[in-house]
Amino acid sequence: MATEPPFFEKYKAIFQSSADEKEKSTMVDVFEEIELPLIDLGHLNLGPFERRECIETMARAAAEWGFFQIVNHGIPEELLDRLNQEQVKVFQQPFGKKSEDKFLNLSAQSYRWGNPLATSLRNLSWSETLHLSLKDISKMDEYNNLSPRLPLQPAAYVVATMSLCHVSLPMCLISNHKTNGMITQEPFCLARSTIEEYAAEANVLAQRLAEHLAQNLGIRAGYFRENCSPSSCSLRMNRYPPCPYSSIKFGIVPHTDTDFLTIVSQDQVGGLQLKRNGRWVSVKPNPKALVVNIGDFYQALSNGKYKSLTHRVIANRESERYSAAYFYCPTYETVIESCSKPSLYRRFSFKEYREQIRKDVKATGDKVGLSRFLW
Numbered sequence: 001m002a003t004e005p006p007f008f009e010k011y012k013a014i015f016q017s018s019a020d021e022k023e024k025s026t027m028v029d030v031f032e033e034i035e036l037p038l039i040d041l042g043h044l045n046l047g048p049f050e051r052r053e054c055i056e057t058m059a060r061a062a063a064e065w066g067f068f069q070i071v072n073h074g075i076p077e078e079l080l081d082r083l084n085q086e087q088v089k090v091f092q093q094p095f096g097k098k099s100e101d102k103f104l105n106l107s108a109q110s111y112r113w114g115n116p117l118a119t120s121l122r123n124l125s126w127s128e129t130l131h132l133s134l135k136d137i138s139k140m141d142e143y144n145n146l147s148p149r150l151p152l153q154p155a156a157y158v159v160a161t162m163s164l165c166h167v168s169l170p171m172c173l174i175s176n177h178k179t180n181g182m183i184t185q186e187p188f189c190l191a192r193s194t195i196e197e198y199a200a201e202a203n204v205l206a207q208r209l210a211e212h213l214a215q216n217l218g219i220r221a222g223y224f225r226e227n228c229s230p231s232s233c234s235l236r237m238n239r240y241p242p243c244p245y246s247s248i249k250f251g252i253v254p255h256t257d258t259d260f261l262t263i264v265s266q267d268q269v270g271g272l273q274l275k276r277n278g279r280w281v282s283v284k285p286n287p288k289a290l291v292v293n294i295g296d297f298y299q300a301l302s303n304g305k306y307k308s309l310t311h312r313v314i315a316n317r318e319s320e321r322y323s324a325a326y327f328y329c330p331t332y333e334t335v336i337e338s339c340s341k342p343s344l345y346r347r348f349s350f351k352e353y354r355e356q357i358r359k360d361v362k363a364t365g366d367k368v369g370l371s372r373f374l375w
């Protein structure tokens with residue numbers, strides 16, 4: 001059963017109407033590959049001097065690059081591996097299952113692929129994602145309650161579940177598999193606890209980073225703790241299938257992130273690019289490090305000191321790529337206001353910002369973003 005989203009069928013018209021662009025894009029784009037500033041968070045525990053230096057280096061990277069990478073961040077490699085395994089399992093499901101409304105009992109639109117509003121090759125994303133609003137994760141449990149109704153013998157179900165899942169809280173779906181011409185049914189288990197464990201660790205890390213970055217800005221110590229919680233954040237699992245069409249450029253189209261900061265774990269394939277001083281540069285992947293990028297809200301909060309950089313992912317012709325992005329967001333009611341005067345941006349709530357994005361995307365196909373809130 002096909003697992004890949006039907007990109008070609010869905011975007012046939014775009015492919016056909018862009019023959020000229022196809023011609024042009026046979027030229028191979030070459031981008032400079034850069035290594036992001038590397039911050040060793042282990043230095044925070046060495047002594048007051050090393051700690052101050054580490055925080056200053058991080059703040060400089062946030063101001064000059066908007067991106068940096070971190071090691072000794074406290075999230076065990078073993079947990080990152082487990083998260084990746086869960087992610088692979090999700091995307092290996094038949095497309096028909098993934099695109100069901102209640103896939104994994106999550107809200108509609110949790111599974112997304114391509115770009116439903118794509119009008120040309122320029123705004124087509126060659127990727128599929130599972131977007132988990134963290135307040136929804138507890139709903140995943142309900143699937144356990146539903147599963148006995150699924151057409152599999154209870155005993156077989158238990159044995160299969162135990163052998164496929166390494167935790168006691170799997171979320172199960174039954175999927176059809178074709179083996180030697182025979183259709184068989186296998187349960188698909190997603191370890192909810194691995195996702196929760198990762199989300200909890202990522203939340204602690206994100207809060208620590210946000211607080212360190214706030215130190216030189218005079219932002220109240222409790223600001224992030226009061227306005228952000230695991231349930232206001234989200235986790236996006238991304239898969240970028242190999243893309244056979246040279247005319248397709250993007251795994252994810254250029255964008256900035258709508259949050260305070262994002263923590264990204266990625267494999268070794270590469271493809272992330274950021275726009276630095278007006279030029280696109282490729283980020284050299286470092287599977288031992290996590291990538292951190294500043295989002296729109298920290299740019300506004302820091303009164304433009306920290307940069308929410310436009311970034312994108314380039315589609316790869318040969319290899320699939322996986323990444324997982326943790327978005328550190330406040331609650332909808334949180335009002336974001338610059339930490340110094342005169343402020344570049346007028347104050348706005350997350351809710352207001354989201355609403356503006358929704359209108360702009362509908363009207364222009366683009367999020368527009370912070371420039372809408374300049375004085």
Ligand SMILES: O=C(O)CCC(=O)C(=O)O
Pocket residue numbers: 236238252257264266272311312313322323324325
């Ligand atoms: O895949 C990546 O490296 C980045 C993903 C990203 O930018 C996002 O999910 O917002």
Ligand SMILES: [Fe+2]
Pocket residue numbers: 255256257262311
């Ligand atoms: Fe992003």
